[in-house]
Amino acid sequence: MFDALSERLERISGSLRSRGRLSESDVDEALGEVRSALLEADVELGVVRAFLDAVRERLSGEALSQSLSPGQQVIKAVHEQLVEVLGSSALKVTYAPKPPTVILLAGLQGAGKTTAAAKLAMWFKQQGRQAYLVGADLQRPAALEQLRVLGAQIGVDVFSESSNPVKVAKKGVAEATRLGRDVVIIDTAGRLAIDDALMREVRAISDATSPHYTFLVIDAVTGQDAVHTAKSFHETLALSGMIITKLDYDARGGAVLSARGVVGRPVVFASTGERLADFDLFHPDRMASRILGMGDVMSLIEQAEQTMDPDVVAQSAGRMMSGTFTLDDFMAQLNQVRKMGSLGGIMKMMPGVTKEMRSAASNVDEGQLNKIEAIVNSMTKRERREPVIIDGSRRTRIAKGSGTSVSAVNQLLKQFGEMRKMMRQMGGAQPSMPGPMGKMASLAARAQAQRAESVPPGFESLAAGMSAGATSRVAGGSKNKKKKGGRVTPPKQR
Amino acid sequence: MIVLIIVAVLVVLAGVIVVVRRRSRRVAAPRVRAAMPEVLVRDVKARPDLGDVATLERRLGSSRSVFERVRALSGVGALSEDQLAIVEEVLLRSDVGVATTNEVLGELREHGAPDGVAQALRNSLLASLGADRSVSVRASAGRVPVWLFVGVNGVGKTTSIGKLAQRLVNEGKSVTLAAGDTFRAAAAEQLEQWATRTGADIVRASEGADPGSVVHDALGRARARGSDIVLADTAGRRSNSTNLLDELAKIRRVADREPGEVVETFMVLDATTGQNALNQAREFLAAAAVTGIVLTKLDGTARGGIVIAIERELAIPVKFVGIGEGVDDLIVFDPQHFVDSLLDA
Numbered sequence: 001m002f003d004a005l006s007e008r009l010e011r012i013s014g015s016l017r018s019r020g021r022l023s024e025s026d027v028d029e030a031l032g033e034v035r036s037a038l039l040e041a042d043v044e045l046g047v048v049r050a051f052l053d054a055v056r057e058r059l060s061g062e063a064l065s066q067s068l069s070p071g072q073q074v075i076k077a078v079h080e081q082l083v084e085v086l087g088s089s090a091l092k093v094t095y096a097p098k099p100p101t102v103i104l105l106a107g108l109q110g111a112g113k114t115t116a117a118a119k120l121a122m123w124f125k126q127q128g129r130q131a132y133l134v135g136a137d138l139q140r141p142a143a144l145e146q147l148r149v150l151g152a153q154i155g156v157d158v159f160s161e162s163s164n165p166v167k168v169a170k171k172g173v174a175e176a177t178r179l180g181r182d183v184v185i186i187d188t189a190g191r192l193a194i195d196d197a198l199m200r201e202v203r204a205i206s207d208a209t210s211p212h213y214t215f216l217v218i219d220a221v222t223g224q225d226a227v228h229t230a231k232s233f234h235e236t237l238a239l240s241g242m243i244i245t246k247l248d249y250d251a252r253g254g255a256v257l258s259a260r261g262v263v264g265r266p267v268v269f270a271s272t273g274e275r276l277a278d279f280d281l282f283h284p285d286r287m288a289s290r291i292l293g294m295g296d297v298m299s300l301i302e303q304a305e306q307t308m309d310p311d312v313v314a315q316s317a318g319r320m321m322s323g324t325f326t327l328d329d330f331m332a333q334l335n336q337v338r339k340m341g342s343l344g345g346i347m348k349m350m351p352g353v354t355k356e357m358r359s360a361a362s363n364v365d366e367g368q369l370n371k372i373e374a375i376v377n378s379m380t381k382r383e384r385r386e387p388v389i390i391d392g393s394r395r396t397r398i399a400k401g402s403g404t405s406v407s408a409v410n411q412l413l414k415q416f417g418e419m420r421k422m423m424r425q426m427g428g429a430q431p432s433m434p435g436p437m438g439k440m441a442s443l444a445a446r447a448q449a450q451r452a453e454s455v456p457p458g459f460e461s462l463a464a465g466m467s468a469g470a471t472s473r474v475a476g477g478s479k480n481k482k483k484k485g486g487r488v489t490p491p492k493q494r
Numbered sequence: 495m496i497v498l499i500i501v502a503v504l505v506v507l508a509g510v511i512v513v514v515r516r517r518s519r520r521v522a523a524p525r526v527r528a529a530m531p532e533v534l535v536r537d538v539k540a541r542p543d544l545g546d547v548a549t550l551e552r553r554l555g556s557s558r559s560v561f562e563r564v565r566a567l568s569g570v571g572a573l574s575e576d577q578l579a580i581v582e583e584v585l586l587r588s589d590v591g592v593a594t595t596n597e598v599l600g601e602l603r604e605h606g607a608p609d610g611v612a613q614a615l616r617n618s619l620l621a622s623l624g625a626d627r628s629v630s631v632r633a634s635a636g637r638v639p640v641w642l643f644v645g646v647n648g649v650g651k652t653t654s655i656g657k658l659a660q661r662l663v664n665e666g667k668s669v670t671l672a673a674g675d676t677f678r679a680a681a682a683e684q685l686e687q688w689a690t691r692t693g694a695d696i697v698r699a700s701e702g703a704d705p706g707s708v709v710h711d712a713l714g715r716a717r718a719r720g721s722d723i724v725l726a727d728t729a730g731r732r733s734n735s736t737n738l739l740d741e742l743a744k745i746r747r748v749a750d751r752e753p754g755e756v757v758e759t760f761m762v763l764d765a766t767t768g769q770n771a772l773n774q775a776r777e778f779l780a781a782a783a784v785t786g787i788v789l790t791k792l793d794g795t796a797r798g799g800i801v802i803a804i805e806r807e808l809a810i811p812v813k814f815v816g817i818g819e820g821v822d823d824l825i826v827f828d829p830q831h832f833v834d835s836l837l838d839a
Contacts, residue, residue: 039586042768042769042770044587109648109650109791110650110764112647141688142680143680145679145684146680146684148680192795194794219764219767220770221770223766223796224768224797225766225794229794229795246647246732250732250733250770251769251770251773252770274677
């Protein structure tokens with residue numbers, strides 16, 4: 001529907017190339033695009049305005065960079081500003097000197113509080129802490145039951161009783177103290193920010209338990225209303241931070257920025273899937289890329305990790321680099337990729353993929369892939385290992401066996417040959433990976449480098465080099481850009 | 495060629511992941527209990543300590559006044575750029591979305607405002623909400639009508655089913671509920687409480703059971719007991735997962751097979767949802783042939799303007815709206831009323 005912001009900026013920036021400095025009107029035009037992108041990402045209008053002012057300030061008078069196109073320069077400024085806004089005053093969770101550390105969760109109905117409570121408890125458990133859950137949602141039918149079931153799944157005790165939420169919370173904390181638990185998490189009922197009675201109730205819970213941390217649980221798909229919600233809860237409870245849920249949806253999650261802009265408290269945790277383990281500390285840089293629609297490499301990698309068999313992938317990737325890639329490997333790879341879902345969907349998550357490739361990918365249907373599979377399956381083992389031996393009569397046999405035509409077999413063999421040649425170049429002594437592959441590799445490495453907290457010596461410089469190369473292309477560059485930063489040492493060589 | 499390139503790209507990506515991962519795993523220090531994140535035991539502050547509220551007030555204050563301003567716009571004839579800017583702000587703040595907002599602005603530019611700006615905007619929005627909103631409760635002879643409920647997590651599917659069951663029971667119908675959400679912990683218990691409250695019959699299975707078989711059993715039971723209608727719950731699912739959408743399509747096929755017939759597929763949508771709602775509607779329409787939207791949680795401050803974009807682009811009409819927690823707070827959607835509240839702060 002909408003092109004990624006980076007692509008749009010790239011397009012309008014063509015005319016700016018020759019000038020030495022970003023002019024006022026260039027910036028206006030670019031920021032117009034940024035505005036649309038932020039609104040499409042559900043960032044609240046007032047927050048968008050404040051944000052654009054900050055970016056304008058960043059850009060004003062800045063000399064045009066040598067290595068970046070003006071569009072990329074704008075993107076860079078926007079990205080940096082996003083990371084700054086999302087990541088500043090990050091909250092690190094620490095434990096109260098006198099346990100238990102009390103954590104209160106609040107939010108609208110359906111934001112995912114109960115699930116978040118269980119996931120948080122599990123996170124603390126993984127940190128080696130003893131968690132305790134208190135179910136103070138006595139409103140929604142079976143909410144308590146849900147918490148009990150989840151608690152049992154993760155092996156964390158759940159406290160509740162059918163009195164009133166304030167009493168339950170208070171007793172729950174007392175019980176946790178008695179049991180000597182490290183952390184107690186209080187789940188509360190969902191409530192509307194304009195419901196005075198319920199807001200007073202949650203305040204009473206807060207007063208009764210004096211939580212060390214109060215988190216607003218907020219849904220990543222929330223629209224413009226996020227600010228009203230965040231503001232009301234902040235005014236009632238003085239939030240310490242936020243937990244964002246449902247980040248696995250394809251929403252851009254601008255609500256995070258809205259809420260952040262309004263309450264000035266950081267997002268601490270993010271929930272990224274249905275499984276209880278899909279929960280971790282929040283990454284501002286990923287969020288920034290997401291809001292800008294720059295693809296979501298990390299999510300792609302995560303999806304790949306979940307669905308692909310690492311051994312199969314590693315094996316054939318190794319052979320690929322060494323140029324001994326066979327049709328069997330190709331089939332194995334194809335099956336792995338197919339497990340991840342439609343090619344079109346995967347391409348959507350990739351940054352820097354051209355529109356042509358994206359549309360080509362979305363036009364590839366299952367039938368075509370099935371046909372390829374049939375052709376390869378109709379070959380003998382030896383043919384798959386050494387496609388060179390496939391002569392005319394073998395071709396006819398394969399075509400018959402797979403129910404396709406000789407020309408389809410020819411086409412596949414030709415394409416496979418080209419692919420192999422390409423890969424050999426890639427894995428060869430000259431480690432230049434032109435085009436999208438180099439880009440992918442460097443982006444993946446960069447993302448990985450950002451994620452890994454400790455990297456082995458030597459790897460750092462590699463990662464730094466990659467990220468330098470990658471940032472210049474993050475904006476999804478024009479063809480000529482790629483070459484400049486595109487020389488990337490494949491990690492294999494380390 | 496393109497196919498192979500794509501595959502190659504993915505392969506490279508995957509390879510890199512694996513290699514890099516392995517390496518980082520090797521060096522990652524084992525997590526120890528003591529290695530807790532740095533401290534910040536924030537002092538427990540007296541709760542409202544909201545130093546920065548003043549600036550927020552100013553920012554949010556503009557939201558309220560802009561709605562007042564659009565009603566105060568008295569211009570007749572062509573709209574000025576200032577007036578259009580105010581209209582734009584109202585639409586954007588209601589989650590209508592950039593594309594639809596621009597379309598509406600284009601229409602306003604073209605047609606002008608012979609009866610004042612507010613009226614012109616009203617007309618334009620009402621024209622977007624012109625779809626047929628009738629609700630079907632009748633299946634072909636010998637089949638049991640089914641209402642299927644789909645949606646992402648936490649939008650209020652189960653609650654909406656409870657409320658609609660009450661509505662149907664009030665109309666004198668006998669209702670069977672199918673607890674097809676076998677994924678979320680205690681979802682079936684939640685629906686069961688609604689069954690008790692409304693006097694509806696319920697068919698449920700244990701957690702993790704096949705939702706299709708629950709629906710199938712409910713149909714058999716409904717036919718045996720002569721129920722007038724089956725309301726089938728499904729687990730909340732994100733709309734960008736092929737597997738989850740396939741599963742939904744399968745549930746729908748089961749529900750639509752003898753003795754059942756799906757007469758309505760409702761996508762339940764939370765009014766606080768932003769632009770992602772359009773993607774949700776698109777995907778659920780493709781996977782489960784959605785026939786209507788139940789817009790929930792309209793009693794908060796959210797305006798739910800995204801349904802205008804959904805109806806314009808995908809022609810899926812809103813049929814019911816949830817306006818409160820009470821069992822009777824799910825009412826038939828009224829476009830006029832909705833547009834008025836959209837323009838009313």
